[in-house]
Amino acid sequence: MKTLTRSHRSGTDAASQGSSIGGRPPRSRAPMTTTGIIYVVLALVVVVGAVLTATQGRNFFSVTNISAILTALSVLGFISIGQTLVILAGSLDLSVPYVVSLSSLVGGGVMAGRSENIVQGVALALLVSAGIGLVIGLLVTVLDVHGFVATLGIGLVVSGYLAVNYQGSSGSAPRDFRLIGITRIGILPISTLIMLVIAALVIVLLRRTRLGHHLYAVGGNREVARMSGIRTATPVIVAHVLCSTLAGMAGLLLLARLSVGSPTIGSQGRYDLLSIAAVVLGGSLLAGGKGSILGTLGGVAIFAVLDSTMDVMSVNAFIQDVIRGLVIVLAVAVYARRSMARRPARFDRPTGVKAVLKEAQ
Amino acid sequence: MLTASGMTKSFLGHTVLADVSIEMFPGRVHGLVGENGAGKSTLMKLLAGVHQPDSGRLVIDGEERTFSHPVQAQHAGVSTVFQEFNLLPERTVAENIWIGREPRRGGLVDTGRMRRDTAELLEGLGVQALDPATVVRSLSVAEQQVVEIAKAVSHDARIISMDEPTAALADHEVELLYSIIARLTGRGVAILYVSHRLKEIFRLCDEITVLKDGRLVTHQPTTELDEASLVRHMVGRSIESFFPDPLPGTEPGETRLVLEGVGNGYVDDVTLTLRAGEIVGLAGLQGSGRTELLEGVFGVQPFTRGRMELDGRDTHVRSARAAVRQRLAFITEDRKAKGLALNQSILDNALGVVRAVFPGTTERSRKEVPGVLSSLEVSARGLDQEVQYLSGGNQQKVVLTRWLSIAPRVVLMDEPTRGIDVGAKHAVYELMRRLVADGVAILMVSSELPEVIGMSDRILVMRDGRLAGELPPGSTEEQVLALATGAELTEDVA
Numbered sequence: 001m002k003t004l005t006r007s008h009r010s011g012t013d014a015a016s017q018g019s020s021i022g023g024r025p026p027r028s029r030a031p032m033t034t035t036g037i038i039y040v041v042l043a044l045v046v047v048v049g050a051v052l053t054a055t056q057g058r059n060f061f062s063v064t065n066i067s068a069i070l071t072a073l074s075v076l077g078f079i080s081i082g083q084t085l086v087i088l089a090g091s092l093d094l095s096v097p098y099v100v101s102l103s104s105l106v107g108g109g110v111m112a113g114r115s116e117n118i119v120q121g122v123a124l125a126l127l128v129s130a131g132i133g134l135v136i137g138l139l140v141t142v143l144d145v146h147g148f149v150a151t152l153g154i155g156l157v158v159s160g161y162l163a164v165n166y167q168g169s170s171g172s173a174p175r176d177f178r179l180i181g182i183t184r185i186g187i188l189p190i191s192t193l194i195m196l197v198i199a200a201l202v203i204v205l206l207r208r209t210r211l212g213h214h215l216y217a218v219g220g221n222r223e224v225a226r227m228s229g230i231r232t233a234t235p236v237i238v239a240h241v242l243c244s245t246l247a248g249m250a251g252l253l254l255l256a257r258l259s260v261g262s263p264t265i266g267s268q269g270r271y272d273l274l275s276i277a278a279v280v281l282g283g284s285l286l287a288g289g290k291g292s293i294l295g296t297l298g299g300v301a302i303f304a305v306l307d308s309t310m311d312v313m314s315v316n317a318f319i320q321d322v323i324r325g326l327v328i329v330l331a332v333a334v335y336a337r338r339s340m341a342r343r344p345a346r347f348d349r350p351t352g353v354k355a356v357l358k359e360a361q
Numbered sequence: 362m363l364t365a366s367g368m369t370k371s372f373l374g375h376t377v378l379a380d381v382s383i384e385m386f387p388g389r390v391h392g393l394v395g396e397n398g399a400g401k402s403t404l405m406k407l408l409a410g411v412h413q414p415d416s417g418r419l420v421i422d423g424e425e426r427t428f429s430h431p432v433q434a435q436h437a438g439v440s441t442v443f444q445e446f447n448l449l450p451e452r453t454v455a456e457n458i459w460i461g462r463e464p465r466r467g468g469l470v471d472t473g474r475m476r477r478d479t480a481e482l483l484e485g486l487g488v489q490a491l492d493p494a495t496v497v498r499s500l501s502v503a504e505q506q507v508v509e510i511a512k513a514v515s516h517d518a519r520i521i522s523m524d525e526p527t528a529a530l531a532d533h534e535v536e537l538l539y540s541i542i543a544r545l546t547g548r549g550v551a552i553l554y555v556s557h558r559l560k561e562i563f564r565l566c567d568e569i570t571v572l573k574d575g576r577l578v579t580h581q582p583t584t585e586l587d588e589a590s591l592v593r594h595m596v597g598r599s600i601e602s603f604f605p606d607p608l609p610g611t612e613p614g615e616t617r618l619v620l621e622g623v624g625n626g627y628v629d630d631v632t633l634t635l636r637a638g639e640i641v642g643l644a645g646l647q648g649s650g651r652t653e654l655l656e657g658v659f660g661v662q663p664f665t666r667g668r669m670e671l672d673g674r675d676t677h678v679r680s681a682r683a684a685v686r687q688r689l690a691f692i693t694e695d696r697k698a699k700g701l702a703l704n705q706s707i708l709d710n711a712l713g714v715v716r717a718v719f720p721g722t723t724e725r726s727r728k729e730v731p732g733v734l735s736s737l738e739v740s741a742r743g744l745d746q747e748v749q750y751l752s753g754g755n756q757q758k759v760v761l762t763r764w765l766s767i768a769p770r771v772v773l774m775d776e777p778t779r780g781i782d783v784g785a786k787h788a789v790y791e792l793m794r795r796l797v798a799d800g801v802a803i804l805m806v807s808s809e810l811p812e813v814i815g816m817s818d819r820i821l822v823m824r825d826g827r828l829a830g831e832l833p834p835g836s837t838e839e840q841v842l843a844l845a846t847g848a849e850l851t852e853d854v855a
Contacts, residue, residue: 229432
């Protein structure tokens with residue numbers, strides 16, 4: 001990745017802006033942040049969704065519908081929060097679906113339908129997930145394998161393990177644990193509440209801890225971070241451990257909903273691509289260093305509302321994918337255009353794809 | 362305050378700095394000048410802890426120090442503002458300044474204090490209008506530089522090195538930098554100031570050290586030097602008789618390229634004529650717009666103003682592809698990033714341009730490539746060798762082959778001999794002579810003054826994006842430098 005370069009061209013650049021720091025009043029902020037746009041888009045999607053739902057004689061804002069959307073949102077929410085951390089740090093995680101499946105199986109296996117085993121089941125599932133994240137983090141930092149490749153490899157390893165050891169659904173969640181999947185406070189499902197609490201904690205981590213600041217720094221430019229005396233491995237490892245752990249939580253939530261663990265639940269959910277899509281839709285740079293949890297949650301919510309609306313409209317599954325795909329591409333094109341307009345020419349920043357290609361060389 | 366003595370550094374057996382000593386005093390500005398490659402940046406990086414000297418002593422406040430990492434230098438009070446900023450574009454001013462040492466309260470980062478401290482720092486530099494919460498990406502270059510300086514100050518730096526700080530600034534922004542420097546020296550900070558601009562060296566510096574080819578030429582108080590004597594110290598050598606003579610019968614022929622008042626945002630109002638059989642040198646300091654002028658002609662940074670004529674016809678070159686179609690060739694200064702596909706074979710690289718733009722003639726070129734390569738004396742295992750394993754000189758010859766295969770009429774060369782060995786340089790010079798004898802026109806940008814003087818039929822000098830003047834062949838380095846820097850020479854030199 002390129003260092004923020006002051007090329008000799010920028011002289012004219014600065015001159016044409018006519019900016020003088022001497023006596024100028026503080027510059028006004030950009031009219032709207034990327035996160036702002038995302039929530040405007042979310043509001044639009046909600047309005048369109050509500051109208052379309054109404055045409056089918058249903059009420060979008062009914063308690064059942066809203067809590068169904070919120071429930072759908074929480075699994076992808078967990079995973080996307082983790083994915084945001086990893087992407088901010090300049091890495092990527094393609095192994096999440098397999099961690100989700102593994103966690104549901106480990107949790108279900110240990111619980112084996114007995115309430116007294118819940119704590120051990122949860123603990124072991126999360127521990128295994130965190131362990132996978134630790135391995136990935138070490139691969140990425142110590143061996144310097146790009147996250148794309150490291151998680152592709154580890155994902156395959158885990159999926160192979162699942163295929164050999166589990167022929168189908170296995171384990172069982174006790175009734176007490178299943179409650180997590182169905183209990184609501186008002187319209188707010190408890191699973192969504194847990195997800196939002198974790199989101200809040202991660203936001204504090206990113207904004208108010210050194211680790212969070214260093215995560216942005218390492219993802220933005222590892223060399224600059226290193227030159228500033230930051231231990232560049234730590235944030236990347238922590239991001240991967242948290243990401244895998246959150247994927248493990250998503251697996252446990254799915255276990256609670258389905259009451260059995262499943263070796264294919266993660267890959268069926270396509271959580272790898274959907275979580276990356278949600279992060280990008282949320283305005284994060286795929287190259288790292290820029291993005292926010294709030295944006296990602298907005299992205300996840302947009303997907304949830306879209307899905308719900310399309311279900312109500314009984315849209316064909318293939319068309320659903322087409323629409324999701326178009327939304328992602330359009331959104332990112334809009335962000336790119338905005339940042340191009342505002343970005344002085346001197347910041348030659350590789351796009352996500354270029355960064356990946358560069359790593360692959 | 363700081364004494365560096367006997368600083369020596371070599372890279373890959375090539376000595377870039379030999380036994381250089383420098384002394385800095387509180388509140389004084391020490392100017393460091395020299396041509397490109399004289400060792401200024403290396404000296405600066407040794408002081409900053411980016412590189413470690415092979416030998417030499419660094420004493421700060423009577424204590425001998427060695428820095429193995431920039432952070433150690435910062436702790437010792439030595440900070441550096443490099444030409445390439447070390448800033449994170451997506452983070453705020455405050456976050457960039459306190460990176461790695463974010464203030465904490467109760468375990469959490471104290472963002473309020475970070476912002477207040479930043480505002481205070483900036484105020485101390487006389488810059489009130491920069492909001493600490495602004496994202497660095499949206500700042501002008503001058504503002505980014507202020508952030509870098511504030512970062513240096515925040516380390517309680519007592520010695521701040523600045524590497525060509527005005528190179529990218531507009532005139533009104535330069536004044537701000539001067540006022541910041543004045544405030545810093547007022548507080549007893551010592552400044553090491555590297556610049557090509559002689560006028561500002563004389564205005565700012567209390568004393569001047571001149572480096573040349575990695576060695577110390579002289580060190581004197583500013584009052585004992587004038588621009589002419591400084592330029593003489595910087596250059597101080599004769600042109601080696603290293604450059605082949607033009608081939609017999611090479612005469613300027615018909616007009617190949619005409620530019621009339623062209624501009625593209627980086628250069629402005631450039632008018633020049635290039636004739637067949639001519640090598641025209643384009644000299645100037647880094648950042649004077651030489652590369653951008655070539656990029657304008659080649660359609661990479663298309664001209665937005667003025668008129669361009671190729672072989673007597675008006676033309677608008679809006680893309681590199683269009684330029685190649687008109688048989689323009691562009692040897693870029695960065696052959697690894699822009700000139701070659703490093704992990705592809707010699708043959709694929711040599712045919713790269715032809716394949717893309719004139720696919721019909723690929724087969725013919727394929728047959729010619731081996732001959733061209735051997736005439737340039739490329740040493741390689743075979744045509745299928747990946748170019749990344751070739752030496753710089755051989756890589757450059759592949760670049761040349763790549764462009765020769767389109768039978769160019771105008772060849773734009775940007776630092777054609779940068780980073781290549783003497784033998785390969787000679788081969789490039791001979792090729793240039795052969796090309797012009799065949800009626801090609803060459804426009805060559807070079808920072809190597811002997812090369813410009815030794816090869817060019819005419820020398821154009823650029824300064825601040827405009828043509829500063831034209832010099833005849835056989836001009837001296839002093840004359841070129843004078844035009845390039847805007848220095849006024851006394852008559853005995855000019």
